[in-house]
Amino acid sequence: MSAPRAVRQLANGLFRRTNPRTRFLPAQRSIHSTSRLPSQVAAGQPIVEAERPTEVPAVNPPLSFPCLDALDKKTQTLTKKRSLSGPEPSYAPGATETFHCPSPLLLDWGGVLPSFDIAYESWGTLNADKSNAILLHTGLSASSHAKSTPANSKAGWWEKFIGPGAPIDTDKYFVICTNVLGGCYGSTGPSSKDPLANDQPYATRFPILTMQDMVRAQFRLLDWMGIEKLYASVGSSMGGMQSLAASVLHPERVGKLVSISGCARSHPYSVAMRHTQRQVLMNDPAWSSTRGNYYSAIPPHAGMKLAREIATVTYRSGPEWELRFGRRRADPSKPPALCPDFLIETYLDHAGEKWCLEYDANSLLYVSKAMDLFDLGKEHMDMLEGVRKSNEHKLEQFGAGKPTPKPEVGGADLCNLTLPDTPYEEQESTAEIMNKDTEIKAAAQDNEPPADLVKGMQGLRDIPALVLGVASDILFPAWQQREIAAALRKVGNRKVTHVELGEDRSLFGHDTFLLDLEGVGGELKRFLG
Incomplete structure (x- = not known):
């Protein structure tokens, strides 16, 4: 077979195992397949998924991802609960x-x-x-x-x-x-x-x-x-x-x-940390596909979990974690994994998991932004x-005897910030920045x-x-x-x-x-x- 022809067939997802020494198998679906996982269907997000490798005997078997499997399972569970009992969760802390x-x-x-x-x-x-x-x-x-x-x-x-x-x-x-x-x-x-x-x-x-x-x-x-x-x-x-x-x-x-x-x-440091939390939350398909109007659907639990993990990093200190966890792994008898593996990773994973459905995602966005604006x-x-x-x-408009005003429809978008045409570049030399830092430290x-x-x-x-x-x-x-x-x-x-x-x-x-x-x-x- 000529090289150009082999390349064309591989690109078309048609490469087949014609040689016993070749490890490629027939592609199971196109790289542009429109089939979706349950979590993607539930979130209503048309995500294009790359082809997963077919399991075959090999020297290096593919890794397993129990953390992602658990995420898919939770989304499926929330989908079933939504169909039976309405939106989840209620965010009720008890009697007040x-x-x-x-x-x-x-x-x-x-x-x-x-x-x-x-x-x-x-x-x-x-x-x-x-x-x-x-x-x-x-x-x-x-x-x-x-x-x-x-x-x-x-x-x-x-x-x-x-x-x-x-x-x-x-x-x-x-x-x-x-x-x-x-x-x-x-x-x-x-x-x-x-x-x-x-x-x-x-x-x-x-x-x-x-x-x-x-x-x-x-x-x-x-x-x-x-x-x-x-x-x-x-x-x-x-x-x-x-x-x-x-x-x-x-x-x-x-x-x-x-x-x-x-x-x-x-x-700026605390503003930056809260910004990253909001970004991972807003990029959860359950939030981004609804633009925050998820109350009749599935809450963005994956984004909330990650946001909480980032926050937890800022809540404690390195010396404490050195004493509590060190570099110990959860199960040293098993090979390393990309899912939570070190004790500190399992701690963060648990912190995010137990909280992701206890607090409203939009409340996190608004309240954390109020913190950023404080001056x-x-x-x-x-x-x-x-x-x-x-x-x-x-x-x-709300005076006695006056009718309740109706919300404006189709008004101008209050958030009109866009990325600049050219990327950000440092405007000051490192020497100027260090001189400013010296002045700030002296004042402190x-x-x-x-x-x-x-x-x-x-x-x-x-x-x-x-x-x-x-x-x-x-x-x-x-x-x-x-x-x-x-x-x-x-x-x-x-x-x-x-x-x-x-x-x-x-x-x-x-x-x-x-x-x-x-x-x-x-x-x-x-x-x-």
């Missing part, structure tokens, strides 16, 4: 109380919620003059269930930190914890019904949020409860950002401020205030926060503050808490307590705030009094 606000809420970037719900739980007793209330702010994916209640006996995410004699002592304080606006555990978010769209889920019609928007919704709840001033605003991680935002928005209503493993402005610098906050004022006229060593940030935090001069950081935290590095403390002192605050837990006290990275009852809890108890 719900505050319904019937009046509209104008959001920083121009969106309007005609009404909204805030799910909350509480512990302790509110005293007669309502002066002992503590508002507890959560991390990104947490529900209001910080501690077990009679209605929900499941342990909360801060179970040991709240209670009689605990760091937040319920014999002294009345503790309120909410699910954030934009979440999926009872508060209004993308999975909630849109009253302006025939009660269909908001999905990606949900407006962009900020930390300040979440805080405004929380203070509507406090108004309803008749709480004029908080004894303390307490938060960790994203909650630390919210605690600062609450104090900046309403300094006259916050008695004490606690920000644990938080920041006053999101750093208490005066220039940024003045800009947001200008945007708010330019959109205040939207609230007039002198505890000199940016002047714009100091101006933005002027209102916090008279609020006693506890700022706590962890040296092993790579997501919210300890220098960010040092920056908060320095900015507070720069505005003239003489009641700033700054604590940094070194690696000799904690190797648990960002998750230290969830785990270290002695270090984090002890400092919190001393500060609250």
